[in-house]
Amino acid sequence: MMPARFRGAPLLALAGLVVVAQAALSALKADFYLTQLTMAAWYTLVALGLCLLMGYAGQVSMGHAGFFAIGGYTAAVISTAGAPPWLSIPAGVAATAAVAFLVGIPVLRLRGHYLAMATLAFGFIVSRIILGTSLLGQADGISDIPAYGLVAGLAITGRRALRVQNYYIAWAVVLLGLILALNLVRSRTGRALRAIHGDEEAAAASGINVARHKLAVFVLSAVYAGLAGACLAHFNGGIGPGEAGIMKSVRYVALVAAGGMANLWGTLTVSAGLTFLSLRGAFGLFDDAVFGGLLVAIMLFAPEGVFGLLRRREKAS
Amino acid sequence: MSAAQLLQYLLSGVATGSIYAIVGIGFTIIYNSTGIINFAQGEFLMLGGMIAVSLQAFLPLTAAIAGAVVVTGLVGVAVQLVFLSWLKKPGVLRMIIITIGLSILMREAALHVWDEKVHALPPWSGDETSSLAVLGARISPQVAWVLAVSALMVAALTLFFRFTLTGKAMRACASNPAAARLCGIRAPWLVSLSFFLAAAMGALAGCVVSPLTQTQYDMGTSLAVKGFTCAVLGGLGNVSAAVGAGILVGVLESASISVLPLAYKDVVALTIMLAILLLRPQGLFAGMTRKRGPLGRVGGA
Numbered sequence: 001m002m003p004a005r006f007r008g009a010p011l012l013a014l015a016g017l018v019v020v021a022q023a024a025l026s027a028l029k030a031d032f033y034l035t036q037l038t039m040a041a042w043y044t045l046v047a048l049g050l051c052l053l054m055g056y057a058g059q060v061s062m063g064h065a066g067f068f069a070i071g072g073y074t075a076a077v078i079s080t081a082g083a084p085p086w087l088s089i090p091a092g093v094a095a096t097a098a099v100a101f102l103v104g105i106p107v108l109r110l111r112g113h114y115l116a117m118a119t120l121a122f123g124f125i126v127s128r129i130i131l132g133t134s135l136l137g138q139a140d141g142i143s144d145i146p147a148y149g150l151v152a153g154l155a156i157t158g159r160r161a162l163r164v165q166n167y168y169i170a171w172a173v174v175l176l177g178l179i180l181a182l183n184l185v186r187s188r189t190g191r192a193l194r195a196i197h198g199d200e201e202a203a204a205a206s207g208i209n210v211a212r213h214k215l216a217v218f219v220l221s222a223v224y225a226g227l228a229g230a231c232l233a234h235f236n237g238g239i240g241p242g243e244a245g246i247m248k249s250v251r252y253v254a255l256v257a258a259g260g261m262a263n264l265w266g267t268l269t270v271s272a273g274l275t276f277l278s279l280r281g282a283f284g285l286f287d288d289a290v291f292g293g294l295l296v297a298i299m300l301f302a303p304e305g306v307f308g309l310l311r312r313r314e315k316a317s
Numbered sequence: 318m319s320a321a322q323l324l325q326y327l328l329s330g331v332a333t334g335s336i337y338a339i340v341g342i343g344f345t346i347i348y349n350s351t352g353i354i355n356f357a358q359g360e361f362l363m364l365g366g367m368i369a370v371s372l373q374a375f376l377p378l379t380a381a382i383a384g385a386v387v388v389t390g391l392v393g394v395a396v397q398l399v400f401l402s403w404l405k406k407p408g409v410l411r412m413i414i415i416t417i418g419l420s421i422l423m424r425e426a427a428l429h430v431w432d433e434k435v436h437a438l439p440p441w442s443g444d445e446t447s448s449l450a451v452l453g454a455r456i457s458p459q460v461a462w463v464l465a466v467s468a469l470m471v472a473a474l475t476l477f478f479r480f481t482l483t484g485k486a487m488r489a490c491a492s493n494p495a496a497a498r499l500c501g502i503r504a505p506w507l508v509s510l511s512f513f514l515a516a517a518m519g520a521l522a523g524c525v526v527s528p529l530t531q532t533q534y535d536m537g538t539s540l541a542v543k544g545f546t547c548a549v550l551g552g553l554g555n556v557s558a559a560v561g562a563g564i565l566v567g568v569l570e571s572a573s574i575s576v577l578p579l580a581y582k583d584v585v586a587l588t589i590m591l592a593i594l595l596l597r598p599q600g601l602f603a604g605m606t607r608k609r610g611p612l613g614r615v616g617g618a
Binding site: 286 | 404545548587
């Protein structure tokens, strides 16, 4: 009997790449790059969640930075207010899930332009509430967020001594998120989501509970963002209102679009690469313009994403 | 609250509301000729205001405003010709993302051409301290200008669509593109014209409101969301309903300032908008509106 094809090879390759990158950077005494790679990992988690929602289920969200901020700010407020220290990240994730659930029920009834506009409005509301509420630090944000202790001496923090372990924590979570997402899109639910993307009426006619599936993937996608927000708040030791801005939401959409929409690996690659470059300041003053331009260029010339474009080239030659 | 104070809130609410209505009408014009919701609509107001502020440094105010309106209109046409005209049957999701990307590019361009500071045109008549007395309330003359200019734009547009050949041709294209083409109407030119109209109207609105609310490079998004809701309430076609919706939202928004901190002004307005979008997505006059609704098929996604 032939052994079943081993599906985990790309995942092992990714894990290997993560280890090799760390080893090489540490050997070259350039491990300050690990800080940005860690942040890029957390942002990539948001992009993966949005990829499930937008790429597979076909539901656009122009307010994902809002979910990121809800997770981050909840964790920030709880951990600076003297609550039990383990509570902050679970509370951040739970708050994000709850808001996504409550917002999702009415908003996901909308389609197309209406859904885009409603989620845009949601993101805007979150960012305005942050800017107007003194508990949330208004324009200054919240700083002095303590480390988040995990098991066995591990902690999510930006302290230099713990840089390497934080790099591994972040990429391990991304890897887990990726595995969950890959399995989800291959499952019955994943097929249902793609059916909804293709044609909601037809999906409903084939017995798929459209509303429930859309809501479930919306909440899951928000949980990815909220978890990333909460963890990054602990890693950075602070969070500011910029994280909730419209520009951030657009950026996540740009990453998913450039990755090829329904392409988790593409999203991961583009997101890790571009976010790292952006965090290193490679785009200088034109950081936001680069993402806006990328969005327009991809959607005009290669709606199937960067990798789709390469594949098309290959076929043509 | 005294009656005079109430009137003051009411008038300033009506003024901001009519600006939302103009944005909403801009959405409607482009939507009817192309089926595209142009998420960069709010940026036209920003561009109009910014260009007028710059021109005003060496031109009289009237000429600066006229220049800003024409230049912004041409930017609208350029956007349509360069980015949108050659796409064959683009899906809704694709168009949303392209126009959002364009709005970011315009905003970033403004940030680099001008800066992140708040700019403002001088009041069109009198100065910052002058005021008009209306039934005991004191309002800035600029509020009167906003009302007059908006009313004029709406009236001119209504007459244009109803009585001129070009306006009728645009309506024909909106209701049945194929039949319009068979009658010899040249649709591509009209699409460019609709972008010019939407952008120029936006620019004029941006100029008239600049002395009151100032102009900043990132003002476009909230205007777009508010204007879109007005357009939706008007069933994406009914100009007077869009105006009514705009005024309603403007008044509620300005009333909210007396109850809640100023920082939450947009939160209140956008929450009302979301509620409207969710409760009456088919518009105020459901029976009369077109079929392309938010809950029905929007075609390709």
